[in-house]
Amino acid sequence: MSVPVNTARVSFASHGTRCAGWLTLPDGPGPHPAVVLAHGLGATHDMLMSQYEQHFARSGLATLAFDYRHTGESQGVPRQRFSMRRHQQDVGDALDYLRRHDDIDPDRIGLWGTSLGAMHVLREASERADIAAVVVQCPIVHGPATLARSGWRPALRMTPAIVGDALRWMRGAGRRYVPIVGRPGSLAAVTVAGALEGWYSTVPSGAGFDNRIAAADIIGIASISAKRRASRITAPLLVCVSQRESLMDPRHAEDVAHRAPRGVVRHYDGDHFQIYHPPLVAELLTDQTLFLQEHLNVQID
Numbered sequence: 001m002s003v004p005v006n007t008a009r010v011s012f013a014s015h016g017t018r019c020a021g022w023l024t025l026p027d028g029p030g031p032h033p034a035v036v037l038a039h040g041l042g043a044t045h046d047m048l049m050s051q052y053e054q055h056f057a058r059s060g061l062a063t064l065a066f067d068y069r070h071t072g073e074s075q076g077v078p079r080q081r082f083s084m085r086r087h088q089q090d091v092g093d094a095l096d097y098l099r100r101h102d103d104i105d106p107d108r109i110g111l112w113g114t115s116l117g118a119m120h121v122l123r124e125a126s127e128r129a130d131i132a133a134v135v136v137q138c139p140i141v142h143g144p145a146t147l148a149r150s151g152w153r154p155a156l157r158m159t160p161a162i163v164g165d166a167l168r169w170m171r172g173a174g175r176r177y178v179p180i181v182g183r184p185g186s187l188a189a190v191t192v193a194g195a196l197e198g199w200y201s202t203v204p205s206g207a208g209f210d211n212r213i214a215a216a217d218i219i220g221i222a223s224i225s226a227k228r229r230a231s232r233i234t235a236p237l238l239v240c241v242s243q244r245e246s247l248m249d250p251r252h253a254e255d256v257a258h259r260a261p262r263g264v265v266r267h268y269d270g271d272h273f274q275i276y277h278p279p280l281v282a283e284l285l286t287d288q289t290l291f292l293q294e295h296l297n298v299q300i301d
Helices: 049-058 084-100 116-125 143-150 152-171 195-200 217-223 251-259 280-295
Strands: 007-014 017-024 032-038 062-066 104-114 133-137 237-242 263-268
Touching: 007 084, 017 049, 017 084, 032 049, 032 084, 032 116, 049 062, 049 280, 062 084, 084 104, 084 116, 084 217, 104 116, 104 280, 116 133, 133 280, 143 152, 143 217, 152 217, 237 251, 237 280, 251 263, 263 280
Parallel strands: 032 062, 032 104, 104 133, 133 237, 237 263
Antiparallel strands: 007 017, 017 062
16 A cells, blocks of 8 residues: 655635645655646535545645635635635635745646536636646536536526525625535535435545535526637646536537647546546546646656
């Protein structure tokens, strides 16, 4: 069994709010190539992020994982606020933190995003020329497609909660929360069959998952897209598509890869959640590592 690589607790400021971070460095002297790891909707660092930190570090890549503002161990009130604009800013500020770090090579930094984290990573990559490589897996890249996959009945069921939360927000009152994920027919942001079990399959024993979202924030998720910006991504891009994607028609992820000038798409025989677990996780990690090592110029003895 491999000896675990040490992960250090760090923090960085994102537009004046402290974000909790976890920096994992490879063995040996720096400066190292590095990757910012951006997780998905409602996820926090203790939801399987360590398997990526450890694998990439043993492959010569430093990683910085973090909790978005308003979630997990990061600061920000109200809690469980999911602003697409703010969370993209968090990705950018995590990238800037790495660029200033003495142990990191600022010219060899990439972005990695999973699920909704892919949306933030892709949109940030479309606005910057200082990113050396981008990897996304089971990517949610087009909010309207997630709405279409769920159907209109769940959306209509959410309307009173969304309106109520928006009115409370405008009055300066506390937010109205609904579950992020629930069973089909329930009042939740995501009610696709199998999603509830899949989400909780990424929560290890002893970890927590705050299954709440401020209801009006669902509008921001449902209306955002990375597809229109894909042609502006100048960095090499690897899009890892789940062939049986549960939360969105996978053709939208394929579109992103095809529109990006240096995009590559690879397909995996799993749904949105199976790719986090054996045996598929090993296949994805192998492909992602080779891609990142090539484009971040990692030399392994």
